[in-house]
Amino acid sequence: MHPTHSGLPFLKGHGTENDFVIIPDPDGALELSAAMVARLCDRRAGIGGDGILRVVRSAAHPEAAAMAGEAEWFMDYRNADGSIAEMCGNGVRVFARYLQHAGLVGEGDLAVATRAGVRRPHIAKADADGTPGRITVDMGRATLHPDQVEVTVGDRRWPARHVNMGNPHAVAFVDDLRHAGRLLDAPEVSPASVYPEGVNVEFVTDRGPRHVAMRVHERGSGETRSCGTGACAVAVATARRDGVDPAVTGEPADYTVDLPGGRLLITERPDGTVEMTGPAVIVAEGVVDPAWLGR
Ligand SMILES: N[C@@H](CCC[C@H](N)C(=O)O)C(=O)O
Numbered sequence: 380m381h382p383t384h385s386g387l388p389f390l391k392g393h394g395t396e397n398d399f400v401i402i403p404d405p406d407g408a409l410e411l412s413a414a415m416v417a418r419l420c421d422r423r424a425g426i427g428g429d430g431i432l433r434v435v436r437s438a439a440h441p442e443a444a445a446m447a448g449e450a451e452w453f454m455d456y457r458n459a460d461g462s463i464a465e466m467c468g469n470g471v472r473v474f475a476r477y478l479q480h481a482g483l484v485g486e487g488d489l490a491v492a493t494r495a496g497v498r499r500p501h502i503a504k505a506d507a508d509g510t511p512g513r514i515t516v517d518m519g520r521a522t523l524h525p526d527q528v529e530v531t532v533g534d535r536r537w538p539a540r541h542v543n544m545g546n547p548h549a550v551a552f553v554d555d556l557r558h559a560g561r562l563l564d565a566p567e568v569s570p571a572s573v574y575p576e577g578v579n580v581e582f583v584t585d586r587g588p589r590h591v592a593m594r595v596h597e598r599g600s601g602e603t604r605s606c607g608t609g610a611c612a613v614a615v616a617t618a619r620r621d622g623v624d625p626a627v628t629g630e631p632a633d634y635t636v637d638l639p640g641g642r643l644l645i646t647e648r649p650d651g652t653v654e655m656t657g658p659a660v661i662v663a664e665g666v667v668d669p670a671w672l673g674r
Pocket of ligand 1: 397458599609
């Protein structure tokens with residue numbers, strides 16, 4: 380990492396309390412090591428966050444240069460432990476909000492390059508009282524795999540659906556979210572060979588018609604207050620469990636997903652793509668002390 384002598388500028392933001400340290404790095408000049416990501420995300424000794432959103436011009440990043448014609452900005456997402464993930468649903472809304480906050484985009488449609496491909500947020504108009512408009516994102520296609528997966532926590536085990544939203548998920552339906560326990564450790568998912576890159580695990584319970592609640596243990600971050608890709612995976616797995624398939628009916632399926640940190644609205648369209656709507660908030664801006672960075 381080569382911050383300026385005056386420190387490293389950052390912002391802090393969240394989407395349904397899935398919180399991120401945002402690092403503007405338009406020219407892709409920073410070398411952001413896994414160790415530095417983990418230090419920045421440390422809630423006691425660092426800034427604190429479930430992950431990092433590095434904001435880089437697509438043209439300036441080797442993983443995104445091919446998308447530069449479609450999406451000017453690349454979301455370089457890192458989990459709190461420093462690992463790299465393909466996509467972050469709450470993160471992409473917060474990323475869009477940052478671009479708007481920085482005056483780099485306005486309300487309306489935009490495109491963001493991610494490791495899972497281009498994602499398309501739409502920033503709604505602010506309310507009359509100035510509350511920033513919600514952000515709807517075209518999250519691309521959900522892939523439901525036929526694998527038989529099982530999730531175990533302590534002496535409880537559940538069958539789970541393997542869903543890919545650009546990143547991997549195991550969705551388990553439970554009678555009571557408390558049955559997932561404290562989630563201090565990653566739940567066991569078997570067979571492990573289904574997820575060679577690790578997995579995000581969602582626990583889901585019904586709240587009403589097309590309305591569920593979930594908790595999530597995220598790969599690389601632990602239990603978080605929300606996961607956007609997880610909510611999309613949950614909505615699609617719940618629809619199939621309910622016998623609902625928009626590709627068959629030709630009708631979009633809307634699901635409300637409650638998470639500890641807030642509510643996300645998910646629509647699966649007949650073409651198999653998934654849309655997610657939720658809030659995104661910039662909380663603070665600051666500069667990381669260059670002396671701390673150098674230590
Ligand atoms: N919180 C995110 C997902 C972040 C990445 C995930 N932990 C992974 O490793 O795949 C979301 O809102 O989607």
